[in-house]
Amino acid sequence: MVQRGQREFLVPGLIVLIMTLIGALLTSLVIAREWERGTFEALFATPVRPVEILLSKTVPYFVMGMFGLVLAVAGSQFLFAVPLRGSLWLLVLVSSLYLLVALGMGLVISSATKSQFLASQITFLVTFLPATLLSGFIFDIRSMPWGAQIVTSIFPARYFVSSLQTLFLAGDVWPIILPNALVLAGMAALLMAMAAKATRKRID
Template identity: 55%
Template sequence: MSHSPFFSRLASLTRKETRQLIRDKSNLAVGLLLPIVLILLFGYGLSFDLTNARVAVVQEQHTAQSHQVITALQGSRYLSVQQYPTLAAAQDALRRAQTDAILRIPSDFAQRHAAGDGKLQLLVNGASTSVASAALGYVSGALATQAAIVADRGGGSATMGTVTIEQRMWFNESGNSTWFIVPGLVVLILTLIGAFLTGLLIARERERGTLEALFVTPVRPLELVLAKLAPYMVLGAVDLVVCLLAAHFLFEVPIRGSLSAIIISSLLYLLVSLGLGLTISGFAPSQFLASQIALIASFMPAMMLSGFVFDIRNLPVAIQVISQILPATHFMSLIKTLFLGGDDWPLFLKECGILALYALVLINASRISLRKRLR
């Protein structure tokens, strides 16, 4: 019986917060429509793949061997071949960003190729390292394929011997960057919904003066915190379902891990994000300041430092240490493993344990932020 007043007050507060959320059309729209916009925008608009690399080809002498090289490039679905009469014209096109790479076929290519020492010059636009490396790989792959075909027709290749390499890419067989991006979108959306929306709750009530109405009631800070978290947990769960459906049906991203593990870890991270937003809202004196802090402290780090865009191992050591402090980094690693690699229970237990610790700390911090106001 000693706990009945607690649950009674909690139920009443939860009903109040749910009605407020339903009546607040702007928050409801952000919570339901913004995730859909982000999924479509990032899923279809953001890609690290280069599917139409433009290669300018300069033949200094037209020979059968040079035509074989051009045929090899034209046979790749990733390359778009553009022929230029001179190297100067091709270089001008490269400077104007009208092409991504230049393949120069020297005038002595046929003679040197017959002697087993054929050489080609490839100039790549390094303004974008991802485009440059992709173009280099596509051209090299196309030429290697053509060389293998010619060697096979000729009964073998003396220069390459009998060694062949069979490549296979694990976890992302299609080499599609969408498979890499979409699981990370779950992290960004739950971060945005959790921290940004709840980051305004207490600050808004403080500005409107409705928070003072609770001062004369027996409501305790923990009850208020839990009541404010509950409806947004439901809203975040709906967004999670939308993300999973979009990943499976729209982008055909494989979900190799246990669905229950994905849901449990996602809801745990959502609780962390909600706790962070509520803590910010409890200490911030205004809605504007709360929204700015929530954006800077949650969404931006989750996007830039969690491994969503950049591999953390390529960052400076100091930034790597900072990234490990972010809850998003731990969830990003876990969700991508569950989507593409399958169940890794030691990693699941480790990262979920870290997230649970963050949730306890942040919920307690949000309770402390209200303790002096509600007694």
């Protein structure tokens, strides 16, 4: 049976897995399926701009991801009795940034592969697996080998897990949350720019 201290440490990390599944995996599969079915060819024949296509594919999954966040936070409070010591608005802000990162990764992967099978495999390897093993969710990053600690710095889940655990267990600790949020914001901007370029209005 999971003890209270372990529960308070692990439950916030589960939010990362939920957001990763909704943001990256589902998005990559749906967009890749549209590439396979030729739906994008019909979009390219319209006056719709690539940015508008990107928004139409991003907004529904962003809303779905935020709804998943609400359910996860409610479950942590009422089912597992894990306290939220930080600000709710700050939790929403950081989660929104990570969700944009996950959506960007899903869009980039699906646009690059244009195959549901490849998209699912690559997304699992670069998002879900690192979110489980290399984010600090299960294994403390400080206990990992030096080389592994460096590798974790390239995965956005590391910064989201750190922020969540800080918000739930300690509160609004800005020296931890602010750098993590800035990294996530930078990753989100980069990935969305890459997704917009990959979803440009032309057929390769």
